[in-house]
Amino acid sequence: xxxxxxxxxxxxxDVFAFLILSAAGLAIVFGMMGVxxxxxxxxxxxxxxxxxxxxxxxxxxxVAQGLAAVTAGLVGVVVEFLIVRRFYKRPLDSxxxxxxxxxxxxxxxxxIVGSSITGIGTxxxxxxxxxxxxxxxxxxxxxxxxxxxxxxxxxxMKTRFGVLARATMQNAEMARALGARxxxxxxxxxxxxxxxxxxxxxxxxPTMTLIPTMGATFVVESFVTxxxxxxxxxxxxxxxxxxxxxxxxxxxASYGQIIxxxxxxxxxxLIIRVLPEGLSSVLVRRGR
Amino acid sequence: MxxxxxxxxxxxxxxxxxxxxxxxxxxxxxxxxxxxxxxxGKSTLxxxxxxxxxxxxxxxxxxxxxxxxxxxSARVQRGMSIKMQAPSVFKELPVRQNIQVALQQRFSxxxxxxxxxxxxxLLNLASExxxxxxxxxxxxxxxxxxxxxxxxxxxxxxxxxxxxxMSPEETFQTxxxxxxxxxxGMTVLAVEHDMAFVRQVAQRxxxxxxxxxxxxxxxESILEDEKVAEIYLGRTQAxxxxx
Amino acid sequence: MLKLLDGAQTLGxxxxxxxxxxxxxxxxxxxxxxxxxxDVGNFSxxxxxxxxxxxxxxxxxxxxxxxxxxxxxxGISGYGYGVLAINMGGGSTTIAALALAVVMAMIAAGILxxxxxxxGINGIFFGIVTLSATLVLAFFLGxxxxxxxxxxxxxxxxxxxxxxxxxLAVGDTYIEGSALYYVMVALIVVVYIGxxxxxxxxxxxxxxxxxxxxxxxxxLGYDVRKYQLLTxxxxxxxxxxxxxxxxxxxxxxxxxxxxxxxxxMPIVWVAFSGRSDLTATLVGSFLLLFAFQTITVYSxxxxxxxxxxxxxxTVMLAPQGFVLGIGKLVVDRWTGHRRGDTNAVMADTARxxxxxx
Numbered sequence: 001x002x003x004x005x006x007x008x009x010x011x012x013x014d015v016f017a018f019l020i021l022s023a024a025g026l027a028i029v030f031g032m033m034g035v036x037x038x039x040x041x042x043x044x045x046x047x048x049x050x051x052x053x054x055x056x057x058x059x060x061x062x063v064a065q066g067l068a069a070v071t072a073g074l075v076g077v078v079v080e081f082l083i084v085r086r087f088y089k090r091p092l093d094s095x096x097x098x099x100x101x102x103x104x105x106x107x108x109x110x111x112i113v114g115s116s117i118t119g120i121g122t123x124x125x126x127x128x129x130x131x132x133x134x135x136x137x138x139x140x141x142x143x144x145x146x147x148x149x150x151x152x153x154x155x156x157m158k159t160r161f162g163v164l165a166r167a168t169m170q171n172a173e174m175a176r177a178l179g180a181r182x183x184x185x186x187x188x189x190x191x192x193x194x195x196x197x198x199x200x201x202x203x204x205x206p207t208m209t210l211i212p213t214m215g216a217t218f219v220v221e222s223f224v225t226x227x228x229x230x231x232x233x234x235x236x237x238x239x240x241x242x243x244x245x246x247x248x249x250x251x252x253a254s255y256g257q258i259i260x261x262x263x264x265x266x267x268x269x270l271i272i273r274v275l276p277e278g279l280s281s282v283l284v285r286r287g288r
Numbered sequence: 289m290x291x292x293x294x295x296x297x298x299x300x301x302x303x304x305x306x307x308x309x310x311x312x313x314x315x316x317x318x319x320x321x322x323x324x325x326x327x328x329g330k331s332t333l334x335x336x337x338x339x340x341x342x343x344x345x346x347x348x349x350x351x352x353x354x355x356x357x358x359x360x361s362a363r364v365q366r367g368m369s370i371k372m373q374a375p376s377v378f379k380e381l382p383v384r385q386n387i388q389v390a391l392q393q394r395f396s397x398x399x400x401x402x403x404x405x406x407x408x409x410l411l412n413l414a415s416e417x418x419x420x421x422x423x424x425x426x427x428x429x430x431x432x433x434x435x436x437x438x439x440x441x442x443x444x445x446x447x448x449x450x451x452x453x454m455s456p457e458e459t460f461q462t463x464x465x466x467x468x469x470x471x472x473g474m475t476v477l478a479v480e481h482d483m484a485f486v487r488q489v490a491q492r493x494x495x496x497x498x499x500x501x502x503x504x505x506x507x508e509s510i511l512e513d514e515k516v517a518e519i520y521l522g523r524t525q526a527x528x529x530x531x
Numbered sequence: 532m533l534k535l536l537d538g539a540q541t542l543g544x545x546x547x548x549x550x551x552x553x554x555x556x557x558x559x560x561x562x563x564x565x566x567x568x569x570d571v572g573n574f575s576x577x578x579x580x581x582x583x584x585x586x587x588x589x590x591x592x593x594x595x596x597x598x599x600x601x602x603x604x605x606g607i608s609g610y611g612y613g614v615l616a617i618n619m620g621g622g623s624t625t626i627a628a629l630a631l632a633v634v635m636a637m638i639a640a641g642i643l644x645x646x647x648x649x650x651g652i653n654g655i656f657f658g659i660v661t662l663s664a665t666l667v668l669a670f671f672l673g674x675x676x677x678x679x680x681x682x683x684x685x686x687x688x689x690x691x692x693x694x695x696x697x698x699l700a701v702g703d704t705y706i707e708g709s710a711l712y713y714v715m716v717a718l719i720v721v722v723y724i725g726x727x728x729x730x731x732x733x734x735x736x737x738x739x740x741x742x743x744x745x746x747x748x749x750x751l752g753y754d755v756r757k758y759q760l761l762t763x764x765x766x767x768x769x770x771x772x773x774x775x776x777x778x779x780x781x782x783x784x785x786x787x788x789x790x791x792x793x794x795x796m797p798i799v800w801v802a803f804s805g806r807s808d809l810t811a812t813l814v815g816s817f818l819l820l821f822a823f824q825t826i827t828v829y830s831x832x833x834x835x836x837x838x839x840x841x842x843x844x845t846v847m848l849a850p851q852g853f854v855l856g857i858g859k860l861v862v863d864r865w866t867g868h869r870r871g872d873t874n875a876v877m878a879d880t881a882r883x884x885x886x887x888x
Binding site for chain 2: 539733736737739740743744746747748749750751752753754755
Binding site: 034036083086087090091092093094095096097099100101102103104106107108110111213216219220223224226227258261262265268269270272273274276 | 597643646647649650651652654655656658659660662663664666667670671674790791792795798799802830832833835836838839840841842843844845846847850
């Protein structure tokens with residue numbers, strides 16, 4: 001019995017981790033600046049490729065993953081400086097600009113490194129409970145997802161940067177009038193968002209085939225999580241991921257991955273009909 | 289007979305109650321002014337009447353029909369139209385097209401063209417008709433919006449601070465305009481701070497205070513009410529001298 | 532009726548514009564006489580995509596709804612045509628298959644649009660929900676390689692795509708070569724003129740009003756949601772028309788014409804051309820398709836990089852669109868107007884109109 005329960009939890013944790021890790025970076029950027037970064041998938045790809053490259057030259061996996069996330073974050077800061085900061089007043093244009101960037105990056109990668117490179121293989125290690133075998137790495141991913149949530153909570157709730165960032169999120173004009181350097185806060189947030197995307201790619205790099213277009217595998221999950229989460233991402237993202245992971249887990253188990261994804265999409269479309277402002281709007285109302 | 293009737297309407301936003309158990313009846317053919325200090329709930333009440341917010345509690349009737357659950361567009365189709373507090377026009381469309389979008393609800397063909405010219409002249413916007421609405425001055429945008437509201441030929445015209453940002457002369461003109469439409473049978477409900485305007489047009493006045501109906505009657509009887517003077521008029525008059 | 536051809540919503544009016552229009556049309560009509568059949572076939576291929584571009588222009592430029600999911604409807608109708616044409620047999624029934632395929636796209640748009648518009652989704656979320664739907668459809672079709680995925684005799688065939696349907700035909704004659712080309716030209720003329728008339732009609736007035744200020748439009752008694760849904764369904768029907776014609780033209784369709792990067796293409800065409808005007812979109816999309824196709828012969832990646840670069844350049848340098856901006860500049864030189872600000876495209880539009888009245 002407990003084996004079954006654990007198996008259920010394992011399946012839930014797997015989907016939950018995927019949703020949180022793919023969405024966290026996108027959600028931070030969206031919540032902070034109202035911008036959807038269409039090149040989000042390419043930051044994920046960047047994290048994955050850097051990880052594989054570093055492992056190939058002999059670095060331990062965990063170190064390579066950390067460095068990959070940092071690299072993606074730094075690239076993010078550069079992209080923010082060169083492109084995104086021009087569009088804070090025009091969020092739709094920032095969408096188009098980052099989409100253009102995404103096209104350029106994926107196609108250039110296809111030209112330069114070709115369609116796929118050999119992966120590095122999932123770290124071995126599994127354990128059995130009752131009749132079921134579980135991969136340890138999947139649980140590591142879940143732990144990472146939880147760590148990301150806790151980390152974001154600490155950064156945004158407990159640090160000085162977090163206070164300024166939340167003030168900027170609420171009302172950028174006011175924050176600026178009160179002396180917050182919103183430009184720098186935006187740059188750092190975009191960097192954090194890109195770094196989280198890179199982390200996602202780094203963590204999933206060992207589990208999948210690396211192709212320049214791999215970002216597309218993650219963007220649907222990240223999009224729908226952010227949509228369901230709603231405007232207040234600090235409040236909405238985690239519950240949205242829990243909710244979507246439940247649906248996804250149930251459907252995956254009975255009908256397989258693709259039906260799981262289609263079902264999740266249908267659930268999202270139904271949710272926006274009932275709760276156009278997303279889950280966070282309900283939570284905010286409750287909080288009052 | 290009441291054209292629009294608000295019965296026991298309450299509207300809360302989270303913990304804040306903007307309008308609390310308000311009753312209001314506007315009779316056919318009258319000009320009714322809604323006054324009260326800032327934050328009294330006047331604009332919220334307007335938005336409830338026109339359907340931009342659903343009420344937390346209470347019922348709204350138009351022509352004795354319960355319209356509480358109707359969409360704004362359906363209510364407008366029944367014969368009300370509104371000029372909102374902040375100018376709300378189609379900024380990137382030319383003035384003429386702004387008027388056309390409104391006019392085509394009631395008119396077509398040559399009749400529409402004639403009405404278009406008449407309104408543009410009436411609103412002193414004929415020479416600006418090719419400009420983008422967003423390029424007009426604040427006062428002109430107010431006029432344009434009033435014009436769009438009039439183009440629908442409403443039975444009930446809701447005006448939320450129609451004279452904000454206007455000079456005393458423009459305010460007076462607006463008042464005369466409202467009176468002329470009222471003379472043709474249009475019922476008007478206006479939120480207004482400018483007492484000169486209220487004195488010029490109002491047949492009845494309702495005072496809102498802290499989301500509740502505070503007093504009601506002719507302007508004279510309201511002015512004589514000491515409690516009203518205390519919460520509102522005293523302050524406004526002092527405020528008025530400052531202008 | 533003819534009055535609706537020219538109006539506030541569409542640029543280009545009067546004698547000069549329509550003479551140019553007729554000259555271009557005449558050139559298009561005699562073109563097959565001077566070109567070899569391979570080029571004519573290629574030309575038809577560019578024209579296929581014009582409908583999707585015009586549909587997006589209507590939704591985004593006029594209706595203010597940025598749909599990233601035009602290839603969703605393209606795909607539904609493209610696969611729909613394939614399934615119907617295979618199941619109903621060839622011959623003249625292919626024409627019915629085309630019509631039904633477009634209807635399928637419209638139904639899909641009606642359902643998706645209902646949930647989004649009645650749910651009050653707009654702006655950025657509108658884009659990413661439509662794109663999510665598109666990507667999920669592409670993933671799903673990519674998974675259908677197995678023999679169990681079939682509708683009647685029509686195999687979906689996963690990434691390799693569906694094939695084996697007949698092209699459009701009348702009786703025993705396939706519509707191909709110059710005949711297909713003329714059908715395309717005729718359809719474009721009909722759609723272009725039809726959209727012009729729609730936009731300059733009362734409905735068009737409301738569509739742009741809803742874009743500008745939905746609350747005010749509602750306060751003028753228009754049920755904003757219905758107008759948005761109408762715009763969405765018409766725009767999607769045009770994407771669907773492109774999809775069905777595409778499948779018929781090449782007698783195959785794969786999931787890659789739905790997913791990324793295909794989904795970005797209509798956005799690039801319309802943004803680059805100038806979303807606020809139908810004619811600019813028509814001209815610009817054609818130019819881009821031509822350039823894209825020419826470069827694709829050498830390297831598809833290079834062509835896509837160019838498209839990405841153009842999108843980036845458009846939003847950074849000419850957010851109103853290059854073709855529209857250049858077109859206005861030329862018109863102004865021509866008519867001898869002096870202009871202060873080359874970027875004030877919208878203000879310009881109004882001024883041109885005020886000159887006319």
